[in-house]
Amino acid sequence: xxxxxxxxxxxxxxxxxxxxxxxxxxxxxxxxxxxxxxxxxxxxxxxxxxxxxxxxxxxxxxxxxxxxxxxxxxxxxxxxxxxxxxxxxxxxxxxxxxxxxxxxxxxxxxxxxxxxxxxxxxxxxxxxxxxxxxxxxxxxxxxxxxxxxxxxxxxxxxxxxxxxxxxxxxxxxxxxxxxxxxxxxxxxx
Numbered sequence: 528x529x530x531x532x533x534x535x536x537x538x539x540x541x542x543x544x545x546x547x548x549x550x551x552x553x554x555x556x557x558x559x560x561x562x563x564x565x566x567x568x569x570x571x572x573x574x575x576x577x578x579x580x581x582x583x584x585x586x587x588x589x590x591x592x593x594x595x596x597x598x599x600x601x602x603x604x605x606x607x608x609x610x611x612x613x614x615x616x617x618x619x620x621x622x623x624x625x626x627x628x629x630x631x632x633x634x635x636x637x638x639x640x641x642x643x644x645x646x647x648x649x650x651x652x653x654x655x656x657x658x659x660x661x662x663x664x665x666x667x668x669x670x671x672x673x674x675x676x677x678x679x680x681x682x683x684x685x686x687x688x689x690x691x692x693x694x695x696x697x698x699x700x701x702x703x704x705x706x707x708x709x710x711x712x713x714x715x716x
Contacts, residue, residue, distance in 0.1 A: 530582055532574065532599070534558060534618070536592040537567040554613045558589065558599060560620025566591070572613055579604065584632055584654070585666040586621055598623055598661065623661045628695065630654040631665050633686075633702060637673030641705035646677040650703050655683055656695040663691045672703060680704035 537555060539545070545555045553569040568591075578587065579601070589599040598621040605615040621627065632654050642648050657664070668686065675681070684698035 530578060530585055531588045531590055531596075532570060532578060534566075534568040534570060534589045534591050534599075537569050540567065549612070549614070554616055556616040556618060558591075558618045558620060560599075560622075568592075568618075570616060575613060575616065582666045584630055584664070586661055586664060587618075589618065600629065621661050625661075626658060627661055627664070628656060628658050629664055630656050632667040634667050634669045635672050635703060636669050637671045639672045639675040639679075639705050641675055641677035641679060644677060646705040646707055648672075648703070649706055651701045652683075652696075655686065655700075655702075657688065657692050658695055659692040663689070665692075670702070675703070675705050677705050677707050 534556070535553070537548075539548075548555060548569055549572070552572045554572050554575055556568045556570050558566040558568055578585070583601065586598050586600050589597050591597065599618040600621050602617040602619040604613065604617075606612060607614055633652070635650065639646070639648060665688070668688070670681065670686070672681070681702045681704070682698065683694060683696050683700045683702060685702075686694065688694060
């Protein structure tokens, strides 16, 4: 939990105020959670884009306008369907002493042997759901796929998390597979 995000109190709730804030690089957001009143805030768009790109599931240290630092996690992100611009973000206050459910992003690295020999890489899922203490939550997991050949696949059960992390996604779920070009053509036909 080393990444900080400034949560500035939002002064206006009207649609025109929020549109004006977006034009100035401030994204409307809301903070809610355990035993806390919902708090309307704004975050810096550039800072938020950087966090979403590098640490989409990380527990962040939210600096509030009243100088308090509280652990938060991005619960949901609303984007404009046409432009992809951020419209609104929901943050959830995290109780660091209670087990939580969250998702861990899977990052695939390397080039599979099967792809080099003409196979087609098919990624089925990019994240798995886990249950753990907030301090144990990994921000992402890197999986090397360079050893995969045509016909090979990786299942959720192939992931190795440290002790204290329970994987909630079905163990038999296929994460990634290398298909032959013939299989890919049949699947689309």
